[in-house]
Amino acid sequence: MRIDPLSATLHALADPTRRxxxxxxxxxxxxxxxxxxxxxxxxxxxxxxxKVLEGAGLVSRGRHMxxxxxxxxxxxxxxxxxxxxxxxxxxxxxxxxLADHLATIQATKKTKVKK
Amino acid sequence: xxxxxARSNVGPMRVETPADQAVLIMERELDAPRELVWSAxxxxxQVAKWYGGHGFENPVCEMDVRPGGRWRHVMRTPDGxxxxxxxxxxxxxxxxxxxxxxxxxxxxxAVGPHNNHMTVTLEALDxxxxxRWHLVTRFKSLADRQAAGAIGFAAVLxxxxxxxxxxxxxxAR
Numbered sequence: 001m002r003i004d005p006l007s008a009t010l011h012a013l014a015d016p017t018r019r020x021x022x023x024x025x026x027x028x029x030x031x032x033x034x035x036x037x038x039x040x041x042x043x044x045x046x047x048x049x050x051k052v053l054e055g056a057g058l059v060s061r062g063r064h065m066x067x068x069x070x071x072x073x074x075x076x077x078x079x080x081x082x083x084x085x086x087x088x089x090x091x092x093x094x095x096x097x098l099a100d101h102l103a104t105i106q107a108t109k110k111t112k113v114k115k
Numbered sequence: 116x117x118x119x120x121a122r123s124n125v126g127p128m129r130v131e132t133p134a135d136q137a138v139l140i141m142e143r144e145l146d147a148p149r150e151l152v153w154s155a156x157x158x159x160x161q162v163a164k165w166y167g168g169h170g171f172e173n174p175v176c177e178m179d180v181r182p183g184g185r186w187r188h189v190m191r192t193p194d195g196x197x198x199x200x201x202x203x204x205x206x207x208x209x210x211x212x213x214x215x216x217x218x219x220x221x222x223x224x225a226v227g228p229h230n231n232h233m234t235v236t237l238e239a240l241d242x243x244x245x246x247r248w249h250l251v252t253r254f255k256s257l258a259d260r261q262a263a264g265a266i267g268f269a270a271v272l273x274x275x276x277x278x279x280x281x282x283x284x285x286x287a288r
Contacts (some may be wrong), residue, residue, distance in 0.1 A: 094165060
């Protein structure tokens with residue numbers, strides 16, 4: 001099954017370790033060793049979480065430097081929150097228009113009855 | 116009646132996002148009897164007048180309102196972009212409950228999940244003069260993957276388009 005970017009983003013965020021890694025990267029690029037230092041887990045485990053984040057497009061790795069720093073990619077999360085915000089606004093607008101439509105048809109009915 | 120009340124003959128929209136589910140709940144009170152709201156929701160000629168909101172047009176709206184029936188829709192945004200949608204009715208209980216879901220998954224580059232499941236429940240208020248609109252959207256692809264998990268979905272939604280680093284700091288708590 002094809003996974004939409006929003007689902008991939010939220011799946012990546014559903015784990016507390018991955019959220020902690022992103023929060024650390026929000027402060028600046030870091031190596032796997034630096035990322036693992038405050039966490040009570042092996043570097044292999046940290047790498048596994050980073051793979052998920054890379055898969056979701058939330059983290060990229062430097063190519064040229066030997067320590068291949070991890071870099072935060074903000075766009076997917078911004079896209080996700082914008083999509084949800086748009087969805088909410090879509091219904092807010094629609095129901096505004098629905099309420100106005102209901103007012104119009106009721107006003108029309110009343111006018112007809114008066115005549 | 117105060118001016119403001121006359122202008123908005125509906126209460127403000129209430130939005131809920133249960134923390135552990137990929138669900139968005141939107142509730143509103145409408146100043147019309149339930150039967151009228153039901154027909155405005157299930158008569159394609161009327162749906163075309165309000166779907167999307169003011170400034171939006173709906174050049175195609177074909178509804179076969181019965182369980183398993185299709186809803187083919189094309190919406191045009193104020194800047195002229197057209198979005199084709201294909202939906203399917205799952206439950207039809209006049210005048211109180213309508214359930215439908217997306218079946219068209221073809222929107223290229225769409226960011227959002229494509230199998231959303233929507234339930235509108237209409238409740239009669241004030242002896243039938245008014246109606247409570249209760250819309251639950253279930254983002255199924257998120258629920259299946261447990262991706263909505265404790266914080267992800269609700270936090271992202273609450274934060275809206277706030278500064279990204281702030282969102283992350285919040286998430287990391």
